[in-house]
Amino acid sequence: MVFNRTGLVVAALLGSVASGVLASPASALERLVLRLPFLETSITINLSDDQSAEELIRSSPDLKDLQEASGGKLLGVLEQVFLAPLPVETKALLEGSTGQPLLEQALFAAASLVELEGVEVDPSGRMLTDALIRAEQAGQANVLGFLKQMPGEQASVDLSRVATIANRLKFNMEEGVALAKKGEAEASNPNLFQLRDRGWIRSEQMVSVNHRPDPLRVLVLQPKVDSNRRLAVISHGLWDDPESFEGWAEFLAAAGYTVLLPDHPGSDFQQQKAMLAGDRPPPGPEELRLRPLDISALLDAVQNQSLLGGQGLITDDVAVIGHSWGATTSLQMAGGTPVDRKLxxxxxxxxxxxxxxxxxxxxxxxSGIDQAGISDARVKAVVAISPPLRLLFAPESADGLSAKILLVSGTRDWVVPSRPEAILPMRTSGASRFGHRLVLVEGADHFTLRSFAGEQQPAVVGPMLLAWLNDQLGVQGAVGFSTGGWGDDRLRLVDVTGQL
Incomplete structure (x- = not known):
């Protein structure tokens, strides 16, 4: 996942207040109450008809006290929080996203922080959009103007719940930190990085597919010398693009692999830009089906010679590598069948x-789960880096996969934390009995391991990717996962499978 932080954070903040309410309010929101149970107190902000931070302070005794206690510094903070203009994309984003499952889930999560008095729940986001429109019409396109257009009498934010969420995240990362610290880091082989000196050939192709209206854009990296005729596909995550993983492809191409990096048009960076402009809704559940079809279509194109024809590429045994949602896609390709039980x-x-x-x-x-069982028997090796998977796959599916899985997680990943999304699935499924492995990268967050084109420092995970592919596809190369030497001196890569 990649987020346009300004637009989406503002939407989340507004959603945390607005997600529980209906359109056409009978009365405007009068008070915002911040509850601080750990200090046994609360702060009430009276909204009324205030237009400025000074008026907020004058009409709210609690703010008056804080203004005095802060030596006058509270005024500037309130101006930043309440009066800063909302990003211009916010209204368009919400207008284009109302009623979509991804927005509904975001609002549902945000609503856990807020209690609204005297209103019913509306998960669609329609009220959020209506309040923003009214605020804009009133000439107050800021947080204060938005709050004043909310229905109900009082919104209460329990800040202790923020602490609960933070503690839960900490707990869900702690086991990964401990396992990585206890385990032995894989040794590095500096000579492997010299493989990049062999170079690669980069091109961009457009491939027509039956399941999408427009051709797929595909980056292709091929070895300059000594091709092993093997094929690897790299699938990007939500609101990302192939260029974020070109460093991975460079390393593999220099080592002999032909690498395809498709742009998944329903959930890529361009889709995010269109969504923020209000031109497209968020990615829908159908993308869970379409992404694997993108990859199978590319394999078909190579197999029937319409893509990279005449090169003798082997399509019976291929590798799929993915990051975030792309990693989930890679697991589907290997035969991981999504089920709705835990969802x-x-x-x-x-x-x-x-x-x-x-x-x-x-x-x-x-809602798209029953159509998402898209696998491809040609996939024989998978590297899944930070996949959201806990609710999606049944543990018993581990023994029926067509490919051996290398699951990789960063110990500081706050988006897809290691305990629920990597450690527990590996442990409860007994996946190691079927040859699957788990590597933890100490100190890595959700975005650390991406690698862009032409970076001076080679990809941290490059040797690990190469080692796993060589072993699983039977390629005699410079490194193998079982023989070791695929670590990195910058971050500790630890195979913790034996500790589970």
Whole structure:
């Protein structure tokens, strides 16, 4: 996942206040109450007809006290929070997203922080859009103007719930930190990085497919010398693009692999830009089906010689590598069949001890789950880096996969934390008995391991990717996963499979 932080964070903040309400309010919101149970106090902000930070302070005794206690510094903080203009994309984003599963799940998660008095729940986001429109019409396109257009009498934000969420995230990362620290880091082989000196050939292709209206854009990296005729596909994550993983492809291409990096048009960076402009809704559940079809279509094109024809590429045994949603896609390609059992039983529980940010995406997939069992028997090796998967796949599916899985997770991944999304699935499924492995990268977050084109420092995970592919596809290369030497001196890569 990649986020346009300004637009989406503002939407989330507004959603945390607005997600529980209906359109056409009978009365405007009068008070915003911030509850601080750990200090046994609360702060009431009276909204009324105030237009400025000074008026907010004058009309709210609690703010007056804080203004005095802060030596006058509170005024500037309030101006930044309440009066800063909202990003111009906010209204368009919400107008184009109302009623879509991804927005509904985001609002559902945000609503756990807020209590609204005297209103019914509306998960569609329609009220959020209406309030923004009214604020804009009133000449107050800022947070204060938005709040004043909300229905009801009082909104209460319990800040102790923020601490609960933070503690849950900490808990869901701690086991990964401990396992990585306890384990032995894989040794590095500096000579492997010299492979990049052999170079590669980069091109961009357009491939027509039956399941999408427009051709797929595909980056192709091929070895300059000594091709092993093997094929690898790299699938990007939500609101990302192939260029974020070109460093991975460079390393593999220099080592002899032909690498395809498709642009998944329903959930890529361009889709995000269109969504923020209000031109397209968020990615829908159908993308869970379409992404694997993108990859199978590319393999078909290579197999029938319409893509990279005449090169003798082997299409019976290929590798798929993915990051975030792309990693989920790679697991589907290997035969991981999505099921709705956990989605139905756990998505509604905002206090679930394993809940994390990636559940917003996972829970939005529910309505498309019965169409998402898209596998491809040609896939024989998979590297899944930070996949959202806890709610999607049944543990018993581990023994029926067509490919051996290398699951990779960063110990500081706050988007897809390692305990619920990597450690527990590996442990409960007994996946190691079937040859699957789990590597933890100490200190890596969700975005650390991406690698862009032409970076001076080679990809941290480059040797590991090459080693796994060589072993699983039977390629005699410079490194193998079982023989070691695929680590990195910058970050500790630890195979923790034996500790599970």
């Amino acid at each position: 139905k039983s756990r998505c509604a529980d905002v206090m679930d001890s394993e809940r994390n940010i990636s559940w917003v995406l996972q829970c939005s997939w529910l």
